[in-house]
Amino acid sequence: MGHLLQYILNGLARGSIYSLIALGLVVIYRGTGHLNFAQGEMALFATFGAWWINDHGFPLWISILLAALGAFVGGGLIEYSLIRPAAKKSPFAVVVITIGLFQAFNSLSGLLFKGAATGLPFGTLFPDAPSDFFRLPGGVIWRYENIGVLVTVVIITVLLFVLFQKTKIGLAMRMVANNADSAKLAGVPTNKVLMLSWALSAAIGTIGGCLVAGINANVSLGTMFGVFLLASAAATLGGLDSPIGAVVGGLSLGVVESLVTNYPNDWWGSTYIGADTAIAVAFVIILVVLLVKPSGLFGSTRVERV
């Protein structure tokens, strides 16, 4: 039992990061119905930005905030200059643009930051010395770093929910998500809402990227790829248009990943199952869930009128 709790606690930290990136995906999907393939790489670029600011002598938390601010502006600009005009041209255009952005941001990171391919050291916001943990009953340890990541994600999630549910902007965002045309007719500035969605999503992604880099103590060109895959899986599992789904999906995927990686090793000895096998198992679970509920656990099913 002790092991189970231990693995769940470890999984929650990574899972909360998946939730964060998944939330970013959901925010964009709700507004425009687009899947942003560049979400992970945009976050990666901003994380390198945070590293660069930090490298110039600023404290880490200020660097991360500045990077998130930059990503907020950048995300809005991308929506305004690329996504919006492309969406008018053809349904495939946005997919191609986000794939192009994926490639451009990844290689731009390699271009601007020397040593990005092999990895740059990245600090963490939370105490991470080997002795920094709570001792729970049954020999379970809960590292301060894992707690810190989880708490950060919870705070951001709560802030997002307040934004969605309690503010006028949030109301407008929900209206656009529900029916963009009606929202426009009712006087909601849909374009501004969509721009804000991209801006928010980019900023959320940046924080997610910095948390991943903090846990790994390192950021490299490949850091966000696997995280993005799992986050998009989490968003799909929860339902692409449901923020609650993204959070639940992310946390459960993190836990499943941790359990599937660790238990077989306990039972059959080490290295039987690698990390990517765990991801494979996670994807099979998602496939099964989607077969039963095609729009995810919490996604809204749209009834089509013929």
Add this chain to the structure above:
Amino acid sequence: MTMPIKIRESSPLHWALRVVGVSALAAIAVYFASNAAPSTLGKITEACTLAIAAVSLNLLLGFNGQISLGHSTFAGLAAFTAGYSVNAWHWNPWVSLGVACVLCFALGLLLGLPALRLKGPYLALVTLAVAFVWPTVARKFLQQTVKASTLKGMRLRPPTWTGLANNRVDRALFLFWLSLVLLVITYAIVRNLRKSRIGRSLVAVRDNETAAAVMGVNLPFTKTVTFGISAALAGVAGWLAAAQLATLDENSFSILTSIKYLLALFLGGAATLAGPVVGAFTYFFADDLLKTNAPKWDFLPGPLSKGPVASFLLGVLVIVFVFIAPLGLVGFVKAQGRKLAVVVPPPLRPAPKASDPTAHASPAPAGEVE
């Protein structure tokens, strides 16, 4: 504005244009075969392989509206099947092509089943998952069955009737022709499917599933079998890759390969017949030009590392391209060409007299009814 020239479909002029076009393409192929260096031929072979994969993806995505990010997996499965059966069991490579296609068809059918229930981004994600799982499967296979980190590709010998020797130059020439022939066959299969009743039902399903079902299209059958055929054709691309590559490893057919197929398709123009072929050649040679030339650019400022320049520019080019030609190169050329010349269908046959309301007033001259 001048009126475009009208060309009757299947008129002698139309046929003449078709013959000129096809013979021009054939002449270019013969020119390259007799003049180009083996390395250039190798590149064209690679581009043809990419084109086959893009054509297969076009059948599924362009004509049937089902997105797949898992086509790299089909190619990978076919390549590994070919590589392993030829090396370990000494199969005839041509037999392995057939077996690989059948395996891919079966896997495609299997993946087509969940696709029946999933739409748009959800389907994209599930196929993405398949593409992501493949390297793991491939690595386990390499570790446990091959007991090495790579699998040897099949070294295809030119058959004796071609008169080609089994050396590097002749093998390159043979692969060049082989890839062209396979590309033409794949293209012909997709073209004929598209022009037939089946093709029209595919497009009907893409445009409106409910309406298609009402018209009598069997939705589950059409969608799963399309997935299967598309997968089998992607298998041809994988088999061809196994014929070219010296070694195959777990990363030979990663998710990035799928993205490459997708970009090639969109660059050329999805849902057009020539689009994926044009797109694949454009993508491959743009990528190749940038990769060979970018490291030589000395005008780049010092701190920039030159390695990723090519891939960055390719990403930017893709984005710029979407704005110039949102419907792909072929869509763009078609739109421009329409201003110069249009192909119009042959004149309608005159309607039977009974249904002609003007027939009572003045009898129309009898038309030829064939």
